Amino acid sequence: MDRHPIWFNGKLVPFEEAKIHVLSHVVHYGSSVFEGIRCYHTARGPAVFRLREHLRRLIDSARIYRMEIPYTLEELEAAALETVRASGLKACYIRPVAFRGMGSLGVNPLKAPVEVFIAVWEWGAYLGDEALEQGVDVQVSTWNRMAPNTLPAMAKAGANYANAGLVKMEAVLNGYSEGIMLSVDGYVAEGSGENLFLVRDGVIYTAPLTLSILPGITRDAVITLARDLGYTVIEQPIPREALYIADELFFTGTAAEITPIRSVDRYTIGQGRRGPVTEALQRAFFEIVREGKDPYGWLTFVEVP
Numbered sequence: 001m002d003r004h005p006i007w008f009n010g011k012l013v014p015f016e017e018a019k020i021h022v023l024s025h026v027v028h029y030g031s032s033v034f035e036g037i038r039c040y041h042t043a044r045g046p047a048v049f050r051l052r053e054h055l056r057r058l059i060d061s062a063r064i065y066r067m068e069i070p071y072t073l074e075e076l077e078a079a080a081l082e083t084v085r086a087s088g089l090k091a092c093y094i095r096p097v098a099f100r101g102m103g104s105l106g107v108n109p110l111k112a113p114v115e116v117f118i119a120v121w122e123w124g125a126y127l128g129d130e131a132l133e134q135g136v137d138v139q140v141s142t143w144n145r146m147a148p149n150t151l152p153a154m155a156k157a158g159a160n161y162a163n164a165g166l167v168k169m170e171a172v173l174n175g176y177s178e179g180i181m182l183s184v185d186g187y188v189a190e191g192s193g194e195n196l197f198l199v200r201d202g203v204i205y206t207a208p209l210t211l212s213i214l215p216g217i218t219r220d221a222v223i224t225l226a227r228d229l230g231y232t233v234i235e236q237p238i239p240r241e242a243l244y245i246a247d248e249l250f251f252t253g254t255a256a257e258i259t260p261i262r263s264v265d266r267y268t269i270g271q272g273r274r275g276p277v278t279e280a281l282q283r284a285f286f287e288i289v290r291e292g293k294d295p296y297g298w299l300t301f302v303e304v305p
C-alpha cells in the first residue's frame, strides 16, 4: 500500500497519522460519502480527469445525507491537487471521503461531526492488465441493485457499497471478474463499481439515470464522446436477455475506465473480445487522458513545481 501524505481536515498529515477513533459514527453506521478520481500522466504533465464534476458529486452526496462539508468546492479542489503534488506521483487514484466522526453514540448522525480526508495511491487497470484489451468474464448477480427510495443510488455513499460488495464477492468466488446488478424490476442496472453499455447493430444503449444507478462521470463522458463520434446513444431500460444477444458490452468508471466485457453468464459476447465500437471509444478517451488533448475542458493540470 502506498504511504503518501493524506490531507485530513484541512492539512496534509503523514500517512501513519491519518487515524480515526473506533467510536466514530462511520465505523458503526457506514455514514460516509466518497469519490474516485484519476490523475493521469498525460503527455502535457499530470492532469486530473473531471475533478470539479467529481467534487460536485461529493458535495451532492453529502447533501443527500445532510452532511455539511466544511470546505468549498474550490478548497477541496486545491486540497486534492496539493495531495497529488505532495505524493510526487505523476499518475494516481484520488480518494476524497467525507464521514461522520466521533460525536454522540446512536443512529442519529446529526450529532456526529463531519470530517474529510483525501488520499492518493497508484491504481492500474481496475479489472486486470489484460482487461482493457481482452475483456472480462462477468455474471449477472443474484443480488439486485437497491430499490429506489431505499438507499440513494445518486449518492456515492459508503453504505451503497455493502450492496456492491456482496455482488463482487459472489462474482469473484464464482470465478468471474465482476457482477452485473439488475434493478428490482429486472432491468440491467450496473456493475458493482461501474456503469454498463451495450452495443447492438452499431447503436449504443445504457441504463437511464431513473434506475437506481450511480450517475457516472465516465458514463457521461463516454456518451459525449460516442455522440461526437457519430454514434446514436439511447438511454433506456435494458432487459437482462439483451445482454446475451449484444454485439458488444463494456463497463465505464474512473477505476475501470472503458473495459470490454467478453462474456456474461458464459454467453460469449460478439467475438469474445473487445469490439470495434468499444475500441473506438477507448481510443477517443485515452487520447484525452494519455495525450492530454482536452477539447472538452475535462483536464485539470497539476502544476508540478
Ligand SMILES: Cc1[nH+]cc(COP(=O)(O)O)c(CN[C@@H](CCC(=O)O)C(=O)O)c1O
Pocket: 035, 036, 037, 164, 190, 191, 192, 193, 194, 195, 213, 214, 215, 216, 217, 218, 219, 252, 253, 254, 255, 256
Ligand atoms: C456503483 C458504481 N457505478 C458506476 C461507477 C462509475 O462512476 P464514475 O467513476 O463516476 O464514472 C462507479 C465508480 N466506482 C469507483 C469506485 C471503485 C472502487 O472499487 O472503489 C471508481 O471507479 O473509482 C460505481 O462505484
